Amino acid sequence: MYPTKYHKPASIEDAIAALGGGDDAMVLAGGQTLLATMKQHLASPSDLVDIRAIEGLSGIAVRGGSLTIGAATTHAEVAGSGDVREQCAALAALASGIGDPAVRNMGTIGGSIANNDPAADYPAALLALGATIITNKREIAADDFFTGLFTTALDEGEIIVAVNVSAPTKAAYAKFDQPASRFALVGVFVANGASGVRVAVTGAGEDGVFRHAGLEAALSADWSGSAVDGVDVAADGLMSDMHAGADYRANLIKVMAKRAVSASA
Amino acid sequence: MTKVNMNVNGKAVSGDVPDETLLSQFLRETLRLTGTHIGCDTSQCGACVVHVNGQAVKSCSTLAVSLDGADVMTIEGLANGELHPMQAAFNDNHGLQCGFCTPGMIMSGVDMVARYKAEGKDLTSDAIRAELEGNICRCTGYHNIVKSIEDAAAKM
Ligand SMILES: Cc1cc2nc3c(=O)[nH]c(=O)nc-3n(C[C@H](O)[C@H](O)[C@H](O)COP(=O)(O)OP(=O)(O)OC[C@H]3O[C@@H](n4cnc5c(N)ncnc54)[C@H](O)[C@@H]3O)c2cc1C
Ligand code: FES
Ligand code: FES
Numbered sequence: 085m086y087p088t089k090y091h092k093p094a095s096i097e098d099a100i101a102a103l104g105g106g107d108d109a110m111v112l113a114g115g116q117t118l119l120a121t122m123k124q125h126l127a128s129p130s131d132l133v134d135i136r137a138i139e140g141l142s143g144i145a146v147r148g149g150s151l152t153i154g155a156a157t158t159h160a161e162v163a164g165s166g167d168v169r170e171q172c173a174a175l176a177a178l179a180s181g182i183g184d185p186a187v188r189n190m191g192t193i194g195g196s197i198a199n200n201d202p203a204a205d206y207p208a209a210l211l212a213l214g215a216t217i218i219t220n221k222r223e224i225a226a227d228d229f230f231t232g233l234f235t236t237a238l239d240e241g242e243i244i245v246a247v248n249v250s251a252p253t254k255a256a257y258a259k260f261d262q263p264a265s266r267f268a269l270v271g272v273f274v275a276n277g278a279s280g281v282r283v284a285v286t287g288a289g290e291d292g293v294f295r296h297a298g299l300e301a302a303l304s305a306d307w308s309g310s311a312v313d314g315v316d317v318a319a320d321g322l323m324s325d326m327h328a329g330a331d332y333r334a335n336l337i338k339v340m341a342k343r344a345v346s347a348s349a
Numbered sequence: 350m351t352k353v354n355m356n357v358n359g360k361a362v363s364g365d366v367p368d369e370t371l372l373s374q375f376l377r378e379t380l381r382l383t384g385t386h387i388g389c390d391t392s393q394c395g396a397c398v399v400h401v402n403g404q405a406v407k408s409c410s411t412l413a414v415s416l417d418g419a420d421v422m423t424i425e426g427l428a429n430g431e432l433h434p435m436q437a438a439f440n441d442n443h444g445l446q447c448g449f450c451t452p453g454m455i456m457s458g459v460d461m462v463a464r465y466k467a468e469g470k471d472l473t474s475d476a477i478r479a480e481l482e483g484n485i486c487r488c489t490g491y492h493n494i495v496k497s498i499e500d501a502a503a504k505m
C-alpha cells in the first residue's frame with residue numbers, strides 16, 4: 085500500500101476537519117472494501133479518517149415502527165439485532181448473507197452504501213424500503229442517493245451518520261450468489277409498506293441498483309408469486325459479463341422476485 | 350510512524366509502524382508471529398483470520414494502528430501446554446494437507462463454535478459449510494475440515 089496518514093477523530097466535527105485537511109483524504113469504516121482497494125493500488129488516499137470511534141455513529145434504535153441504524157454499525161450487528169429482526173426481518177437476513185463471518189464483523193452499512201457497488205446487497209434493501217440516508221449535513225431519500233456505478237449523491241467530505249427505515253408490512257430479499265465472489269449476481273428486495281409496493285434490483289443494472297416499475301405495478305395489484313409471471317422484464321440496460329448475460333439476468337430478476345414474494349412475511 | 354500497543358496472545362506488545370501497516374504485517378513482520386498466513390490480495394481466502402477482541406477478523410484487511418489497545422489472539426496463542434481441541438481435531442481427522450489454510454480454518458472454527466454455543470444453536474455440518482464461506486482451502490480438503498470442526502465442537 086502507498087503511505088497514508090491515519091486519523092481517529094472522536095467527533096463528527098473533528099472528522100470533517102481531518103477530511104478537509106488532506107489533499108485526498110477518505111473516510112475509513114470497516115475497511116473491507118477500501119483496504120483491499122488500497123492493497124491493489126486502486127486507491128491511494130493521503131489520509132484515512134476512521135469514523136468508528138465517533139460516539140453515536142454505531143448502534144440500532146427503534147422509535148415507533150422506525151429503525152435508525154448508525155453508519156458504523158457492522159453487518160454482524162444488524163444480522164444479530166433483535167430489534168431489526170422484529171421490525172424488518174428481511175433486513176437482518178440480508179445482512180447475515182453479506183460476505184462471510186469475518187467480513188460481517190468489520191464491514192458497515194454506511195461503508196456499503198457509500199461504496200454503492202452494483203452487486204452489493206444493502207442498496208437494494210434501502211431503495212425498496214424507501215430509506216432515508218442521514219448525513220452530517222442533510223437527509224437524502226434512497227431514491228436520490230444511489231446515482232450510478234460506485235457513485236452516490238454524497239458530496240466530497242460528507243459523512244453518512246445513519247440510515248432510517250420504516251418497518252414494512254411485508255418484505256423479503258432473494259439473492260442469487262455469483263459463485264466466485266458471492267456478491268449478488270442478481271438480488272431482488274420486495275417491500276410492501278407505508279410507501280406502497282417497492283421492488284429494487286441489485287447485481288443486474290448497468291447503472292447499479294434500480295427499481296422495477298413493472299414488478300411494482302403487478303405486485304401492487306396482487307402480492308403473489310404468480311403476479312410476477314405476467315411481467316415483462318427487459319434485458320435492456322442490464323449488465324452482461326463472464327458470469328451471466330443480460331438476458332439471463334433479466335430472467336433471474338423474475339425468479340428472485342417470485343422467491344422473495346413467496347418468502348415475504 | 351505511529352506507536353501501537355496491543356495485547357497479543359495474552360502478552361503486552363508494542364511497535365512503531367507506518368500507518369498503512371496491516372495487522373497481518375504487524376503480526377508477521379514486527380512480532381515475527383508467522384503462523385498467520387497471507388493467501389490472497391483480495392480479502393477472500395481467510396488464511397489470515399485472527400481474533401480481535403473476541404471476534405474473527407481478516408488481519409490482512411485491518412490496519413494495525415486502528416487496533417491500539419485491542420486484544421488479539423493468533424494461532425500461536427491457542428495451544429495452552431497441549432493442543433487446543435480444534436487443533437487436535439484437525440490432527441485426528443486429517444483436516445489439513447499442505448496446512449497453508451489451516452491457521453485461518455482453525456481460528457474461524459473456534460470462532461464459529463463459540464458463537465453457536467453462546468446463541469444455543471446447533472452447529473450442523475451444513476452450518477459449518479456456510480460459516481466457512483470466507484476460508485478457502487487450495488488443497489480442497491473441505492470434507493475433513495468440516496469433520497474436524499464437528500469433532501472439535503463436540504469436545505469444546
Ligand atoms: C470477501 C468479501 C466479500 C464480500 N461480500 C459482499 C456481499 O456479498 N455483499 C455485499 O453487499 N458486500 C460484500 N462485501 C463488501 C462489504 O459489505 C463491505 O463491508 C462494504 O462494501 C464496505 O463497508 P466498510 O465498512 O468495510 O467500508 P470501507 O471499506 O471502510 O469504505 C468503503 C467506502 O465507503 C466510504 N465510507 C465508509 N463509511 C462512510 C460513511 N459513513 N460516510 C461516507 N463515506 C463512507 C469510504 O471512504 C470508502 O470509499 C464483501 C467484502 C469482502 C472483502
Ligand atoms: S490473506 Fe486475508 S483474506 Fe486472504
Ligand atoms: S490444506 Fe492446503 S490449502 Fe488447505
